[in-house]
Amino acid sequence: MNNLNKIPIHDSSLRHSTGQAIYIDDMPEQENLLHGAPVLSKVACGKIKKINSDKLKDLPFFTKIITAKNIPGENEIGPIKNGEPILADDFFSYLGQPVAIVLAKTHQEAIYASSLVEIELELTTKPILNLDDAYEQKSFLEDPMILEKGNIKKDMSKSNFTLSGDFEIGGQDHFYLETHVAITFPGENDEYVVWSSTQHPTEVQHGVGKVLNIPSAKIDSKVRRLGGGFGGKESQATIFAAMSALGAYLTQKPVKIRLNRHIDMTASGKRHDFKIYYTVGFTVTGKVLALDIKLLSNGGNVLDLSGPVMTRALTHLDNCYFIKSLKAIGYVCKTNTVSNTAFRGFGGPQGMLTIENILYSVSQYLQKPIDEIRKINYYSKLNGLKTPYGQIVKNLKIDRILDEVYKLSDYKNRLKNINKYNLNQKANNLPFRKGIALMPAKFGISFNKPSLNQGGALVHVYSDGSIRLNHGGTEMGQGLFIKVAQVVAECFKVPLEQIHITSTNTAEVPNTSATAASSGSDLNGMAAWNASNVIKNRMIEHAAKLFKKNKKDIVLGEGRIICGNRSLSFSELAFSCWENRISLSSTGYYKTPKISWDQGKLRGHPYFYFTWGAAISEALLDINTGESRILRADIVQDCGNSLNENIDIGQIEGGFIQGLGWLTCEELCFSKEGKLLTTGPSTYKLPGSRDIPQTFNVKLLEKADNEEKTIFRSKAVGEPPLLLAISHFLALKDAIRASSTNSRPELLNTPATPSEILKVLKV
Amino acid sequence: MTDTKNIIYINNKKVEVTNVYHDITLLDWLRNYHKITGTKEGCAEGDCGACSVIINKKNKEDTKPINSCLVRLGQVIGSNITTIEGLGCDKNPHPLQMAFSKEYASQCGYCTPGFIISGVSLINSGKVVNNDTINDAISGNLCRCTGYSPIIKAIKSVSDRKTKFKKVEIINKEKKVRFGNITYLKPNNLKELKDYLEVKSFQFIAGGTDLNLQRPIINKKENNIICLSSIKELNFIKKLKEKMVLGGAVTIENFLDSVRSKMPELIEILQRFGSPQIRNQGTIGGNLCTSSPIGDLAPLLMVLNSDINVFGKNGIKKTNIKNFFKGYRKNILKKDEIILSIEIPYPNKKNKIFSWKLSKRYDQDISTISLAINIQTQKNIIKEIQMAAGGVAATPKSLDKLCKSMLEKKLDDAIDFATENLDKFIQPISDLRGSSHYRLEAMKGLFRRLQICLRLDKESLSIMEV
Structure with a gap:
């Protein structure tokens, strides 16, 4: 793609930096807005005998309690199977499960009031x-x-x-920086507008519809951006959006649910x-x-x-x-x-x-x-x-990727040096050991369920030539919006600034899939391309009439429509189209071809294509204390013909570090009763800036057009880099192996915390 | 109500604090009362840094970041707060805001304002801007999207672009602030403090970085909070001939700055104490008074044989820090007593001081265990040794008995003895930071580290140095 031959930055980056980017909790609040806070179960399983809210009556401020009994529709939001309530009704089945919601006029009052609700219960089975x-x-x-x-x-x-x-x-834990949050605004005639931090607005729409017993057509589910998702807001966001909608339904006032970190970590998957x-x-x-x-x-x-x-x-x-x-x-x-x-x-x-x-x-x-x-x-x-x-497996790229990653990492020399280093440490009775390891990766792209592999877009060209873009994907930081905008700009050959990016909204593009499975740009990019092409063809047709030439004589370039030595600006042509009653709006639709899957037999062709990647990591270990860190990582990733190399590199670096966290320092600890003990960053440690490799080389595989016909022959990038961090885990095993022959690296579980490492080290 | 005259400056604009009926945090006030929403809540426990703001308390041009989620509104009356909005906007961005944008340093963007606050604070601090100082400056900020590389790059790219902060004249003289049932009392000196001690019910607060985590969401009963931060007798650092004396309200960051020349052995452990945001708010006295079993500072102060001066109604009394802790989060202070100052003798030049902390993450983590050592050897014989550990008992623990049995032994024999008999001296518990087994084994590992450091005459031996 050569759109203006430059690599655009994230569309919101400057507003992120100035604090002007609006997240759900930043939206202006109406005077009558109520805040909700969930009441969580305090044991892991049992039968609810009574939800006692007597203490709320003594409070000097307004409160309202909502339980499963108040749900007008179904108490049900299971994305695949039924049996997944938003509020536990008779039984609850984990410690921290929401059993009620308390509404109040401020967040603080709601949280406080929710702590006063008592659940009388009967213990049933052992959890x-x-x-x-x-x-x-x-x-x-x-x-x-x-x-x-x-x-x-x-x-x-x-x-x-x-x-x-x-x-x-x-x-x-996902530890998106923005916890789950949703606001629902009630309207006339059972209309509801739900803003939520969700990767799956359509599922929010469905969930809210089920819970309120209201058809989808009356529910608009929207999101401009998420403060991180990583899968944690694919199905889970629906629970909290439905809670806010339930509150709005029962009070006919706007209701916001914003989880504090402890509740978010306790009560979301x-x-x-x-x-x-x-x-x-x-x-x-x-x-x-x-x-x-x-x-x-x-x-x-x-x-x-x-x-x-x-x-x-x-x-x-x-x-x-x-x-x-x-x-x-x-x-x-x-x-x-x-x-x-x-x-x-x-x-x-x-x-x-x-x-x-x-x-x-x-x-x-x-x-x-x-x-x-x-x-x-x-x-x-x-x-x-x-x-x-x-x-x-078609279009094998293992050999190419390995060649490049070995070269990039200077693997052979470093392996020699590392062996020397370890011998020297041993000989001098010193505590450090190093390890180096490769992780090759093939990752299948497409949702395993074929029906999910569809995307939609809605593009309007206005008579002033500005272009409004909407599609079914959500922006959670991955740069999807800018990538899709690049596709549209490229289609119309206009400057990127001419494309206006808008919030995801089920009212504009319906029946969408979750922005998940790394598929965002594949599905929505292609849908937006298709929508834009419909409009472009109409415009070219009209231009041909104006120039009295054939369609094939019309060329688009740099914001102009050119025909021989004559030309029109894009906005002039747009205006002329309007004057001549030519529609400048179109939907676009895309479904992934070639895929099939038999879930019963686990057989078929579930993935449209594979992405390839490899990483080589070097680990350092202190055998006295079990402390470890990554010294260097070299990554080569196949992004096809990348839509935006810098955005893709950001995905690779960020995904890799997230993978490191999963494999090393992020440990979920539960009590014997099943209570999650690590419910905030003071106890749940994700990687900090000093935990990244000092030398960190990331390279996209060059000249690697996708053999399949994806948008500009690009490839998906969101998920695959995360698992390249396995290279570090294997390097740690190598370092443990180098510590002594009695050590048992094969027994190393993840996360490889200092405690876990000392368990398998025998010095 | 007396709160009509209470002033806070937000981005140099004077704002009267009115209509606040609960004891709320600065973050809540900014976001919910003024809809200044660039400052985000990520964790509300001072660990993610999304809520970072710059605070300027004394009309100085210093630009210290703090966690606005960990400071109560009552603590910052009269301060000038700079939020992300005060640095620039999309039409007129600050150079660092521009750099973040250009370097792809934001993805979801939620943590970004906090990082920029930390970055601006570093650039303005006058410190050299390099990987190490950047890592330290952003050690209290978490990013889940980028993997940090572009953030570090962005800060580096504008390392010479200092921000000029306007000086605002802070005229607030109010010593009493009331929010609902809570009254903040702000004595300026010990005499005023004494008078306040007559009120019916009260609680002291210094930085509040620990206390504010356990803050009641809503206070049902009347209470007074006596802020110790502005008491002048608690805010001094004296470098005497034999020792250093520090007031109880000296922040950890100022402590860190003051030891650089006289006691460099303390730098590493202080550098790993929380984050800049925490260190700018938290105090030495507060850290000791919380009396956590981990006690970041306590083990080190113990082996340095420090004394604590306690101020109460009946005057000042001195006690050795080893006698200060009484049980899990308990100490000898009576309800109306505070830590006036800490006296830290300079270590004997013949001695070596080590202070190590083990945690799941290097930066901004609470120790699983920690160990401080003050040792003198002559010809490989231990002549003097004091060790104290955190995370192995209900209080920070001075390992006197173990040290006694290591004295006058050959170093190698003493270490062997210590590792073989460690479980007779400490019986740590298992918790979410580590198992009892790990704590014992890792402590033995630290003894071996000591052995190597002495053998090779090294000051430390950390994986971070490789």
Whole structure:
């Protein structure tokens, strides 16, 4: 794309910097606005006998309590299956579950009043708080998912060696800086306008409609920007938006729900923690012949999106490797903890960490470098190109990516130096060890469920030539709006400034998909392109009439419409179109081609294409204290023909650091009763600025046009970089391996906190 | 109501504080009463920095960032507050705002104003602007989107562009401020303080960075809050011949600045104390009075044999810091007593001082354990040793018995003894910061670190230095 041959900055960046960007909580408040605060359950499961709000009566200010009994429609917002209430009714099933909402005139009064509400309850069963207990008690949210390929028995017995093990993969809080927030404004004739910090305005619209028993057509769901999403506001935002709508319905006043951090972290879902049990069969050279594996994921108290998360974990277990025979069973466990949800990567990172951990163990067993094991297991014409779920891996880019990342990182020399360094530390009885490791990655792009792969846009050209752009995607910092605006500017060949970017709104583009699965620019970019082209063609047709020439003689360029040596400005042509009664508005629609999926059999062609990437990280470890850090990272990522290289690099850097947090310092701690103890940044530590690699090289794969026909042949970028941080986790394992022969790096769980590291170090 | 004359300057504009009926934070007041919404709430516990503002208390041109979520409105009456809006707007942006925009340093943008406040404060501080000082300046700011690289780049790119802040004349003389049931009393000296101690019910506050976390959301009963920050007798730093004496209300940041020349051994632990925002607000006296088992400063002050001067109705009494802590978040102070000052003797030149902290994250994290050591060896024999640890008991703990048994031993033997017998001297608990096992093992690791440092004559041995 050559739109003005420059790489535009984020459209809101200056307003971010000056504090003028308006988030939901910054919107002007009406005089009669009420604030709501949820009342949370204080034990992990039980039966509600009575919700006692007597103490509210003594307060010197207005309050109103809302419970499930006040819901006019269904108490139901499950995105996939029913059984997911916004307020617990008779039973509650995790510690921190909302059971009521208290409204008051200020946020402070609402929070205070909510703390006075008492829940009288009856304890029923013992809560299930970990994955092994759930598995033993067959506490599942769905039938187990089985992904099977080849003949596992035969190939296991043909293997020279088999190795069994288990490990845990920790969860992760999204920690978007802006907590969940929503305001609902009631209007006449049952109309409601809901502003919420959501990645999925349409689901908010549906959820609110269900809860209020009002048709979708009467509900406008809007969002200009989110203060971070990362998947945490895909389905979860609906819960809190529906609460605000319920308040607005019952009081007929605008109602805002803004969660404070502690409530946000307690009562909204996180990345699924997993426990993995595996047996792997391999040859003397390390070729994996058979993998028998059981994945337990913590779905929490209700299903939410846990099914598709497990599907993605299963379909990313292979990563870049051809596995001859595989039997993988995914169990979505039901526990009495908050329901886990989408989080950047959506199960993919957990699946890929699983196979990398296993290959690491194989390499340790065979006393070989893991890269040697990888090399003979990569997808290739020789090994095979068919994934366990049946899709053929096309357009392999592993070799190219590896070449580049090895070069970029000066891998060979550094490996030598690191070995020397470790020997020197050992010889001098010093405590530091280093490790270096690669993470190659293939990531499937498209929602696994084909129906979600559609996008819509609405473009208006006004008679002054200005262009108003609207589409179904949401802006959460990833730069989607500027990318789509670039597409429209390129279509009309006008300066980017001529495109006006607007809030996502279900009233303008209906029936949208969540901005998720890295698909934002693929779906909405193409939809906006299609909408713009409809208008452009009408304008060209009109211009041809004006110039009395053929359509093919008309050229667009730099804000002008040119025909031979004559030309019109874009605004002159727009005005002329209006005068001549030519429509300057169009919707645009796009659906991803070529995809199919049988969820029952876990077979099909779920991904339109794959993105490729690789990272090499160097880790440093203090064997005395378990402290560690990343020293350097080199990344090569395939973004196709990038729509905006700087925005993409921002996604890669940010995603990588978020992945580092997941794998190292971000630890969710629960009490024995199931209470989340890490409910704020004072106890839940995400990476700070000193935790990033001092040397951090990020490169986009050059001349890498997407072979599939995506918007300008670009590729998705949102999720894949996160899991490249696995390179650091593997480098840490290497450093642990270098500490002493008694150490047990294969037992290292995530997050690799100092405490976890000291557990496996035997000095 | 007496609050009609209470003034706060926001971005150099004089604002009367009126119609506030609850004890609210500065952040709430800015956002909800004035709709100055560039300052964001990210966590309301002083850890994310989205609420950062610049405060100027004494008509000076200093530009210190603080967390507006961790300071109550009553504490900042009479101050000049600069918010992100005071630096510039899209039509006329501040150079750092422009730099953030150009360098792709914002993605979702929610943390951005806070980072810019921190960045501007650094640039104006006169410190050299490099990776290290930038990392320190933004250690109290979290960004979840960018991975920080572009933020660091943006700050560097305008490192010479100091901001000129207008001096405002702060005329506020009110010593009493009332919000609903809460009255703030602001004594300027100890004599005034004594008079205030006669009120029926009261609570002291210094910086409030810990106390304000446990602040009641709404106060049902009348209470007085006596602010210690402006008492002149608590605000001094004296570098005497033998020791340094610091007033109880000296901020951690000023403490940090004052030790650079005389006691450089203290720099690392003070640098890792919270963030600039916390250090500008939190005080030495406050840190000791919260009496947390971690006690960032306490272990170090213990091994330096510091004394605490306590001021009360009946005068001043001196106590050694080892006798100060009485139990989990308990100390010897009576309800009407405060820490007047701390006396820190300069360490013996023959001794070596170490102070280490282990946490999940290097910056802005609460220690899992910490260890301070004051040691003298001669020919590899331990001649003097004092050690104190945080995070291993209900209070910061001086390891006197262990030290005694290490005395006059060969260093290597003493370390072996300490690691083999550690569980006889400390019995740490498991909590969300680390298991009992980890605390013991890591403490042994710190002993081994000590061994190496002495062997190689190194002042520290941290992964951050590699």
